[in-house]
Amino acid sequence: MTAAPISNDTPAGWLKRAGRPWKRLAGLAGLLAVADVIPAIGFAAGLAMMIARFENGLNAALPWLGLAVASLLLRGLIGQAAVVVGARMGRAVKSDTRERLLTDLFGRGRRSTDRLTAVVEGVEALDGYYSRFAPLRMAAAVSPLLVIAAAAFASPVAAGVLVFTLFPFICGMALAGTAAAWESRKQFEALERLSGLFIDRVRALPAVLSFGAVERTTTEIARGADELEKRTNRVMRIAFVSSGVLEFFSALAVALIAVYCGFNLLGLLPFPVPEQLTLAQAFFVLALAPEVYQPLRRLAAAYHDRQAAEAAAPALTVDEPEARTAAALGELAPAIRFRDVTIAHDPAVPPVLTGFNLDIAPGQSVALLGASGAGKSSLLHLLLGMAPLSRGEVEIGGARLSETGGVAGQVAFAGQAPVVVPGSLGENIAVADPSACPGRLSMAARTAGLTADLDRPIDERGGGLSGGERRRLGLARAILKRAPILLLDEPTANLDPASEQAMLTVIRAAAQGRTTLIATHSEAVAALADKVVRL
Template structure:
C-alpha cells in the first residue's frame, strides 16, 4: 500500500470513528467500565477457588462454604455487570443503525444516486446491521485488553516472576500478528460487501426482466450469470473466513503455548523439580492453582479483541461504502415533500427559458403555456427531454436556467409542495403498493366514487373481472393486469386524487392499438371532466387527441 493510500485509509477510519463511535462514546465508555469491572471479579473468584482447594489438601474443609459463597456472589455480580454493559452497547448500536438507515433512506428518497435500488436496499437491510458487532464488541474489547491483562500480569508477577515473564513475552505477540492479519481482513470484507451489492442488483434486474428473458429463451444464460455471481460471492466470503481462521489459529497457538508453559512451570515447581521463578518462598498449591486459573483469562481479552477485530473490519467496509455513496453527485427535488395546502389560484403553467443540468450537460426545456382545461402533448425523439420536462414541471428536477411559473407564481423551494398538491402523475411504469386496490386508488373514497372514477378511466370492467374486485392485491408490478390496464387504473387514481393537472409519461408505450385507444379515451374523458393534461408521447394518436403539440428538441 502506497503512502497516499495509507493516508486515505487513516482519514477514512478517522471519519468513520467520528461518524459512528463519537455520537455514542458515552454509552461505550460506561459499558466498557462495567465490562472491565466484571472482568476484575474473576481474579477474586479464582483466589477463593484456589484457597478452598488448597484447604481440602490440607484437610481444612471449613474453607469450602466461605469460598463457595464468595464464588457464587462474584458470579452473580459479574453477570449483572455484563447484562448492564450489554444493555448500553445494544442501545448504542440500535441508535446508530437507526440513524444511519433513516439518513440513507431519507436522502435516497429525496435525491437518488446513480446506482440501483437493489444495492441501496442491500446496504440498508443487509450491510448496516454489520455495524452492530463493531459497536457492541470492538470498543469494549479494546478497553478490556488495555486494563485486564495488565492487572492479571501484575498479579502474576506478584507471585512468580517466571510466570509473569511467560505472559509478558507471549501476550504482546498476539496483537502484532492480529494487526497484520487485520489488514487483509478489512480488504477481504470490503470485497465481500461490494459483491453482495452487485449480486442484489443483478437479481433485481433479472427479476424485473423475467418476462423478456423467457420470451427470448435466455433462461439458461441468465441462470449461468446468476450462478457465476453466486460463485464469486462464495469465493469472497471464503476469503473472509480464511483470514478469520488464520487469525484464530495464531491467537490459539500463542495462548496455548503461554498457558502450557505456566502449567509446566507450576507443575514442576510443586514437584520440587524447579526451584527458581518465585521471589522468596516457593509456590504453594494455592498460589500455583491461582496462577493456572488466571492464565487463560489473561489471553481471553486478546481472544475477544481478535474476534471483534473482524467485526471492526466488516464495519469499516460498510462505512467505506456509505462514504462513497455520500460523495455521489445528486440533484434534489424542490420542496420538503410534506403534505400542505394546495397552491391557490386557477391552474396555469408557463415555461420560459428553462433548462436543467442533466448528465453533465445543460438540457433546455421547451417554452410553452398551459391554462385550466387545456391539454398539451410533448413530442420529440427519445432522449430529447420529454420525461425531464414533466419532472421539472412537478418540481422533481431543479432548474439550472430560466424559470417555471405556476398559478401566477415562480416555482421554487417554497411553492413546490403546494404546487404538487394540485398535480397527479401517471408514470410510464405503474407501481402498486401492497394493499387492497380500493385503498390504493383512494383510502377515503366511498364505493360510488370509486366506480365512478373507474368508469371515467375505462377501468371498471378491469376491476369487475378481478378475483376479489376492489379488495384485490395486485402486487408491486401489477400482477393480474396488463400494462394498458395498469395505466387505466392509474388514470382512475388520478381522478380520485382531485388534482387538476395530470402529467402522463408515455401512457401508450408498448401497447397494442386497441389497448392504446382505450387509454387515450380515458385521457380524453379526463380532459372533458375539466382536468388539464400534459402528455409526453411518441404516439401520433395521443398528440392528435390533445389541444396543442409542443416539440421537445434534443
C-alpha cells in the same frame, strides 16, 4: 439524529464519522465490555479462596462459593446488557446510512445496481462492526491490563509472564488482520458484481428468453458465483489459520503460568524468585490467566466484522445533502414558473432539457407533448426532487425549488407503472393517504372507474389487474390524495383507443381544482389541457 458529513476518507475514517453522532451509546457499549472484567476477577477470587478454605470445612468455603456464583450471574447480566446496547448502536447507524443511500438513490436519481447492493448488503455489513467489534476493541485495549494488574497483587512474577506473552499474541492478530483485510475487500467487490449481474439479468429476463441467451446468462452468473466462492474460501482460510495461531499463543501462555505456579508451590523452580505462592494465590493467578487473552480472542473472532465493514464503506459514501427548507404550499392550487431551466443528469452527457421557460397559472392544466427523450418526464421528476435542477429556477407558489429541493410530499402523482404492494385493492389505493376513511377510498375508486371489490387481494406483481386497471389505480391514488398539484406521466400510454377514451373522464376529474402537468404523447389527452407545450 443524522450522521456526520461523509467526505472522501479512508474506510476506517468513514466508519468513525458515521458512528460519531452516537458516541454516548458507543461509549456505554465499550464500558459494558470492559466491565466484564469485574465479575471475572470476582469469580477467580471466589474460586481460589473456596479451594483454599476447603481444609477448614465446608462452611468456611461456602461464602467464597457464593461469590463465585454471584460473579457468574453478574457476568451474564453485563454480557446481555452489552449485546442489547451494541445492537441499538448498530441499528442506529444502519438506519441513518440506509436513509442517506435511499435519498441519494431516489432523491438524486443515482440509480445503479451497485447502489442497490449497497443498500441491502453493504448496510448490513455495518451491524457487526458497531454492535460487536467497536465495543470489543475498547475491551481489548483495557481489559487485559486490568486483569494483569489484579494478578500482580497475588504474583508479580506471573503478571510479568502474562505481559511478556501478550506481545506475540498482539503481533499475530495484527498480521492475520492485515492479510484478511485485502481478501475481504475483494470478496465484497465480487459480491457487488454478482448482485449487479443478477439484477440486470432479472430485469432483462424477457429479452434473455426471447433471444435464446439462457445458456450464456447462466454461464455468466455461474462464473460470478464461482469467483465469489473462491474469494469467500480465501477469507475463511485466513480466518482459520489466524484462529489457530492465536489459540496456540493463548494456550502457551496459560501453560507457562500453570508450570510456574505448580513449580513454585512445590519449590522446584530452577531459578530464584522473590515470592512464595500460597494455594489461594496460585489458583487465583491460574484462573485469571485465560481472562487476559479472552478480550483479544473475542476481538479476533469479531475482526471479520471490521473487514466486512471497511470493504463495504467505499460503496456507502454519499455526498453531503444541501440544507433544504421545506415548502408549505397550502391547500389552494399554486402558480408554477419555470425560468431558464436546465436538467442534466450527468455532466459528461448532454442535458435532457435546456433553457426551458413556462408560466402556469393557479389551477391551470398544461400538457407537455414531445418525442421520447424530449424531457417531458424529467420536468415532472424535477418537481418531485428526482431530477437535478442544473441551472435556472422553478417557483411554486412563491417557493423556490433550488431552496426546497422538491415538493414530492405535497404533489399527487400518477406514473406510467403504478407501484403495487401486496394486499387488497383498497389498501393499494390507501397508499396515497393511509388516514383516509372507507368512504373516501370508495369515492376515489368510483371516480377512477375501479368497480372491483376493494377487499379484492392483489399480489406484489399486480396479479389480476389489467393494464388499464393499473392506470386507474394510479389515478385513484392521485384523486385520494389532497394535494394542490397533480402530475401525470403518460396516463394513457399503451392503451387501446376505447380504453383511452374511458380514461379521459377520469383524468379530467382528477385535475379539477389543481395545477396540473401532464406528460403525454396523446393528442386526445393534450386536448383536455388549458395549454399545450411542445418540446
